[in-house]
Amino acid sequence: MAVFRKVVERHSFSDAAEELAMSAGSVSKYVAGLETHVGTPLLARTTRRISLTEAGRTYYASCIRILDDIEEAEKTAGQLHPTPRGLLKVRAPVSLGSAHLGRSIADFLARFPEVKLELTLNDYFVDPAEAGFDVSILIAGNDREPMRGARPIGRMARAMVASPAYLEQHGEPATPQDLKRHNCMVYNRGQLPDEWHVTAPGGDRTVRVAGNCRCNNSLVLRESLLEGAGIGLLPTFLVAGDIAAGSLRTVLPEWTPESRTLYAVFPQPRQPSAKVREFVDFLAHSFAVDSQWRLAFE
Numbered sequence: 001m002a003v004f005r006k007v008v009e010r011h012s013f014s015d016a017a018e019e020l021a022m023s024a025g026s027v028s029k030y031v032a033g034l035e036t037h038v039g040t041p042l043l044a045r046t047t048r049r050i051s052l053t054e055a056g057r058t059y060y061a062s063c064i065r066i067l068d069d070i071e072e073a074e075k076t077a078g079q080l081h082p083t084p085r086g087l088l089k090v091r092a093p094v095s096l097g098s099a100h101l102g103r104s105i106a107d108f109l110a111r112f113p114e115v116k117l118e119l120t121l122n123d124y125f126v127d128p129a130e131a132g133f134d135v136s137i138l139i140a141g142n143d144r145e146p147m148r149g150a151r152p153i154g155r156m157a158r159a160m161v162a163s164p165a166y167l168e169q170h171g172e173p174a175t176p177q178d179l180k181r182h183n184c185m186v187y188n189r190g191q192l193p194d195e196w197h198v199t200a201p202g203g204d205r206t207v208r209v210a211g212n213c214r215c216n217n218s219l220v221l222r223e224s225l226l227e228g229a230g231i232g233l234l235p236t237f238l239v240a241g242d243i244a245a246g247s248l249r250t251v252l253p254e255w256t257p258e259s260r261t262l263y264a265v266f267p268q269p270r271q272p273s274a275k276v277r278e279f280v281d282f283l284a285h286s287f288a289v290d291s292q293w294r295l296a297f298e
Helices: 002-010 013-020 024-038 054-076 094-111 164-170 176-181 218-226 236-245 274-289
Strands: 043-045 050-052 086-092 115-121 135-141 150-156 158-162 184-187 195-200 203-208 231-235 260-265
Touching: 002 013, 002 024, 002 050, 002 054, 013 024, 050 054, 054 086, 086 094, 086 274, 094 115, 094 218, 094 236, 094 274, 115 274, 135 274, 150 274, 158 236, 176 195, 176 203, 184 218, 218 231, 218 236, 231 236, 260 274
Parallel strands: 086 115, 086 135, 184 231
Antiparallel strands: 043 050, 135 260, 150 260, 158 231, 195 203
C-alpha cells in the first residue's frame, strides 16, 4: 500500500522508487502484486502518464486512511493522551471557508504544530471516504436526516438582505408575501431553494420567490446584492459586516429565516483520529464563541 500510494503521489514509478530507495523494478513488482491481490487493475499505464482506474481511486483513498492510522498508532503508542499530528485533509463549503475558516485554522495550527492541514473548498459534497478526506464540513437544512458519521457542530443563521439603493428604488416589503413582487436572488443548492421559510411570533410563512438570477455560490450573490440587484437570503456570517457598515439592510427584520445546521461528516466505518476529533471540537468552539459570524453552538 505504501509503495502504491507513493507511485500515485509522484505519478511515476521511477520517482517513487528514488524516494523509497528502491529499484524501479521492485516498485513495479509491488504494485503488480497488489493488483493481483485485490483482483483488479489499480493504475492505467501509458507511455506518457500514470492514472488511477475507478477502482484505484477508491482503493487509494482507503490506503491513505489506513496508512495514516498506522503512522498515528505507531507515534502515539504508549501515550495516555495522543498528540494530534500528521496530515489532516478537510473539505468545506467555499463561503464558509472564505469567511471564517482561515482564522480558525491559524489558531488550530498554532495550538497543534505537529498537524499539517490540507483544506479543499468546494460546494459539492462528496462522501469523505470516497474522496479521501478525514472530515467534510456540510451545511444542510434542518429537515434533512443526518447521515451516518455526521456530528452537528453549529447552527447557521441566515438573513434576508438588500442594498439601500435597491430598496429606495423598489420599496421595502412589509410582509413575507410582498417578496413575490421583488427580484429575489436565489441560492440554488439544496432542496426547494425557491421556497423561503420565515418565522415571527405570529406564526410561520413559506413564500415561493422568483428573480432574474440563480447561483450556486453565495459569495457571487452577495456581490450582486451589494450592487443593488435584488433581495437575497444568505448566511449572516457572510453579510454581518455589510449590515454593520450599512452596505446591506435587513429586509423584514421581524421575520426570522429558517436556520441551517452545520455538520462534520466523518468517513464510515472509520473512527475519527485524535487530530480529527481535536479539529472538529476546536471548530465547534470557534463557532460558539465568535459572535461576529452569528453562529450559535449546538
